[in-house]
Amino acid sequence: MSSQDKVTTPSEFKKWAKKRNYTLFIIQFKLDGISIELQYEDGIFQYAITRGDGKVGDDVSANVINMKGFIPKLKDNFTGAVRAEILLLHDIFEQKYTDKQNCRNAAAGIVRRKDGVASGDLNLIYYDAISLSDYVIFKSEIEKLKWLKEQNFQTVRTKTVKSVQEVIQGREEVMTNIRHTLEFDIDGLVIKGKEIDVEDMKRAKPMKQVAFKFQVEEIETVLLDVEWSISGHNYTPVAIVETVNLMGTTVSRASLANPNLIKELGLKIGSEVMISKRGDIIPKIESVINTSTNAKEIKIPQICEVCDTKLINEGTRLYCPNEQCPKRYYHRVRKWIRKLGVKHFSEKLMLKPLFDNGKLKNIARFEGVQLLLQFGIIPISNS
Numbered sequence: 001m002s003s004q005d006k007v008t009t010p011s012e013f014k015k016w017a018k019k020r021n022y023t024l025f026i027i028q029f030k031l032d033g034i035s036i037e038l039q040y041e042d043g044i045f046q047y048a049i050t051r052g053d054g055k056v057g058d059d060v061s062a063n064v065i066n067m068k069g070f071i072p073k074l075k076d077n078f079t080g081a082v083r084a085e086i087l088l089l090h091d092i093f094e095q096k097y098t099d100k101q102n103c104r105n106a107a108a109g110i111v112r113r114k115d116g117v118a119s120g121d122l123n124l125i126y127y128d129a130i131s132l133s134d135y136v137i138f139k140s141e142i143e144k145l146k147w148l149k150e151q152n153f154q155t156v157r158t159k160t161v162k163s164v165q166e167v168i169q170g171r172e173e174v175m176t177n178i179r180h181t182l183e184f185d186i187d188g189l190v191i192k193g194k195e196i197d198v199e200d201m202k203r204a205k206p207m208k209q210v211a212f213k214f215q216v217e218e219i220e221t222v223l224l225d226v227e228w229s230i231s232g233h234n235y236t237p238v239a240i241v242e243t244v245n246l247m248g249t250t251v252s253r254a255s256l257a258n259p260n261l262i263k264e265l266g267l268k269i270g271s272e273v274m275i276s277k278r279g280d281i282i283p284k285i286e287s288v289i290n291t292s293t294n295a296k297e298i299k300i301p302q303i304c305e306v307c308d309t310k311l312i313n314e315g316t317r318l319y320c321p322n323e324q325c326p327k328r329y330y331h332r333v334r335k336w337i338r339k340l341g342v343k344h345f346s347e348k349l350m351l352k353p354l355f356d357n358g359k360l361k362n363i364a365r366f367e368g369v370q371l372l373l374q375f376g377i378i379p380i381s382n383s
């Protein structure tokens with residue numbers, strides 16, 4: 001629920017906790033995805049709706065039934081709702097959706113689609129349930145999670161602690177050591193007590209739980225240039241920025257996702273920008289602080305540098321429409337080689353030269369599969 005109460009610092013959290021007097025705190029990951037509610041009647045799935053801003057949203061049932069973790073029929077004769085977050089995992093994002101700003105944006109795009117395509121790329125993780133039947137009664141938050149697990153729902157990671165200090169330490173631990181090891185994005189923790197208050201849960205902003213957000217590391221730098229990284233037929237902008245230190249790593253490149261983002265930010269070469277690093281590996285440009293009058297416009301490529309075809313700019317992606325574009329073939333062959341699991345086949349030292357001098361054009365036209373596999377056993381260093 002994006003609408004819950006938020007705190008961002010330990011002192012704010014202490015203030016919040018003082019009003020509650022909890023003797024036990026339940027800590028859960030705050031999943032950074034799309035919140036939905038799934039309705040069940042007598043244990044049978046009825047429909048799923050998005051839950052933006054605590055209001056009832058769109059019916060997304062047709063997409064939800066294809067998602068990983070969807071359960072059409074429960075073990076129990078349950079009538080009520082379960083709440084889940086729709087998440088796109090990092091590895092699928094890297095494979096297919098790097099033209100989107102982040103996993104959540106990509107997931108939102110898929111959820112909104114009417115044709116149901118790509119819904120199978122999404123995962124559901126469950127964190128809450130509201131029972132309307134006398135048959136299933138939850139006496140505490142812990143019991144509720146246990147029940148979700150018994151129904152085979154994949155549930156959010158949960159921990160219980162006894163003091164405010166332990167909550168603060170837990171957040172610190174997740175923020176610095178655990179978050180980066182997860183296969184999905186989280187942007188904080190949800191903290192609640194063990195008692196269930198159904199009336200409070202129905203509020204747009206439940207008062208008995210709070211989102212304890214992670215602190216976002218941001219730093220100011222300058223946009224020096226924009227490079228266009230070509231993957232298959234897609235041209236993706238990459239920001240080259242003045243080198244800065246962000247969360248202990250040296251950063252000189254930042255993600256820009258697509259041409260629309262450049263427009264939305266009003267970004268120019270020479271703009272002073274804010275970059276951040278959240279759970280993601282690649283830092284992002286968050287905002288433009290200042291752009292001087294002598295800053296230069298960012299040139300968006302018009303022509304495919306490989307086949308001279310006019311590129312198509314859809315805003316959310318820029319691509320070469322030529323089906324015969326060698327870049328497409330290159331991408332396919334590279335994927336194919338990865339799939340074959342050929343070891344020691346260096347892309348830089350072997351695949352690219354083969355393409356560049358015309359020896360290799362496509363999978364079907366590459367006659368020496370044996371030769372390729374032979375290459376494969378030649379150990380060549382990538383460095």
Ligand SMILES: [Zn+2]
Pocket residue numbers: 304305306307308309320321322325326327
């Ligand atoms: Zn092309």
